Amino acid sequence: MGSVAEALREAPAALQRWRRDPVVVQTLRSTAAATISYVVALWLSSEPAPLTAPLTALLVVQVTLYATLTTSLRRVNAVVVGVVIAIAFSVLVGLTWWSLALVILASLVVGRFVRVEEFVPEVAISAMLVLGVTQVASTAWDRVLETLIGAVVGLLFNVVLVPPVWVDTAGESIGDLARRMRLLLLDVGEQLTAPAPVERVAARLHEARRLDNDIADVDAALRQAEDSLRFNPRVKEGFLHRIVLRTGLDTLEICAVVVRVLTRTLTDLAKRRQGEVLFPQETGLALEETVQHLADTLVSFAVLVTSTSTGGSAAAEARLGAELEAAATARHRAAGLLWEQAQADPGLWHLYGAMLAEIDRVLDELDPDHRGRRLMEELDRHAREQRARRHRIRSFARPGGGS
Known part of the structure; x- marks a missing residue:
């Protein structure tokens, strides 16, 4: 009984420590933003499971507003570049083993030039996902829409709920x-x-x-x-x-x-x-x-x-x-x-x-x-x-x- 009472007395202090812990704050904020972006994407996207939106929000929402702004721009840039590369290749050659290799190579090279930094692999990932579907054009624009939804939700999340000052x-x-x-x-x-x-x-x-x-x-x-x-x-x-x-x-x-x-x-x-x-x-x-x-x-x-x-x-x-x-x-x-x-x-x-x-x-x-x-x-x-x-x-x- 004494241990329970002691735990209850220490609960406010423990809660305060968790609120000041960047890992805890990041986990809760990322989870909420990803969930909200998925709900919004279900309304606006024609995809039955628009997982790109929560994925984008999960990567965009950082601990600080400054990091969120800079990350949003780089990630959206990376996805759009990847979609454009996929559309170009699908019109010219379609999906084969060698065209897939060329898409990956082109995406990684172009990603370096457009300066998306840590999102260079995202350029290739976006291109491969879009290239692998049947209706390339519609899926490409759905993916861009979902990416924008995730980025906007992540950004608004930090604007409305201002992140802590560390x-x-x-x-x-x-x-x-x-x-x-x-x-x-x-x-x-x-x-x-x-x-x-x-x-x-x-x-x-x-x-x-x-x-x-x-x-x-x-x-x-x-x-x-x-x-x-x-x-x-x-x-x-x-x-x-x-x-x-x-x-x-x-x-x-x-x-x-x-x-x-x-x-x-x-x-x-x-x-x-x-x-x-x-x-x-x-x-x-x-x-x-x-x-x-x-x-x-x-x-x-x-x-x-x-x-x-x-x-x-x-x-x-x-x-x-x-x-x-x-x-x-x-x-x-x-x-x-x-x-x-x-x-x-x-x-x-x-x-x-x-x-x-x-x-x-x-x-x-x-x-x-x-x-x-x-x-x-x-x-x-x-x-x-x-x-x-x-x-x-x-x-x-x-x-x-x-x-």
Whole structure:
């Protein structure tokens, strides 16, 4: 009985998670759109089972309105091109094994030229289905009609029922990435004051390399968020949100690369130490403190770039500034101790210098001033592209401009 009551209490939270899950949303929206398009096609098409309409709607309806618009155009283009090719071949040669081969070849080649991208196979599929029937002309136009029905239903489905904005999901992914990098740096810091076998230090290097997979997952979530902001009537500053999140991920990606290089440097140092402590106690503690502050700056930075309120952004920026200042102070003290170590053991000065340079690179990337310049550069670049695009449109619209 207790388990049932507990499940009932957790049901609202589980429902909320499902509503925020892109897979669940995509499944429900695609099912509804495909079903509606089939019902509409039964009314308008002469085919007894117009399955092309739900198939088109299933492929057209994406998680975001922007993806739906672009996919609809490419898919309709692919089907129409395939139907035209099938009609031409049916009039000339009919259906034989060699004409089928020519239809497939022509469809795949033409599909590349008309730039339907992932729907190139759909050109050949449409041509084969139309070529294989007896009454080619009527079936061809029925197929075009069903395709248009599926595309229109899928488009209207996302216009009337505006799809969610996936900024929060992308923000959570960015935050998770920063926390994973923080945990990695904390593990690295613990190795600086204890005996460090090469295998243990190298394990952190392998973990840093695996961050590339995490970054790819975050990039996919961010692309989905960027698409959800385009053409979305519920979003007023979509472009600014996209720029903030994208530049934030770019910064974390650079930091991940630097962290990987840092673990490579420590692995090289561990090989020279042959399992002994990497640094004397005082130097190791200073470096550990530096790395700990560096780890905290990553999370503060992620909170800053994903914050959606002015107050939250201001608080996150203040925390980031404090962490950066503390990290710089600890780094300065560690640099002095490393200089003394390098004088005692000149053969390791290049590794010490590399460590300090890698720490400096992360601090520079996370600096709010550096981020401000990066944002301004992206905004200026976008403004230049918009001006150039408007200029091309005006030039083409002028008499003789398109010739």
